[in-house]
Amino acid sequence: MKDLRDGGVYTMPNGKEVVARSSNRSGYYLYASPTLIYALPVYEVVATGHIYAAGRPTSWNVADLTETNLPVHRNGDGNGTIHR
Numbered sequence: 340m341k342d343l344r345d346g347g348v349y350t351m352p353n354g355k356e357v358v359a360r361s362s363n364r365s366g367y368y369l370y371a372s373p374t375l376i377y378a379l380p381v382y383e384v385v386a387t388g389h390i391y392a393a394g395r396p397t398s399w400n401v402a403d404l405t406e407t408n409l410p411v412h413r414n415g416d417g418n419g420t421i422h423r
Contacts, residue, residue, distance in 0.1 A: 343367050348408075352399055356407065359384075384401050
């Protein structure tokens with residue numbers, strides 16, 4: 340599985356942007372918002388590289404994600420914004 344950058348912004352095959360955060364299960368959580376402290380992940384990337392949504396497998400793999408190289412700037416309360 341390719342490594343994702345913790346806090347990196349990626350484009351999904353459906354065009355949505357997500358923010359990756361490493362999980363404690365050898366994978367990643369993908370959030371629809373840079374406001375991570377209160378958000379629930381929209382997707383999970385498991386150790387095999389497969390992407391799940393709501394606990395169900397999608398047809399996507401981590402290789403299908405495109406890194407945008409956009410930075411997420413955080414403030415003190417865990418919120419953040421994607422800078423373009």
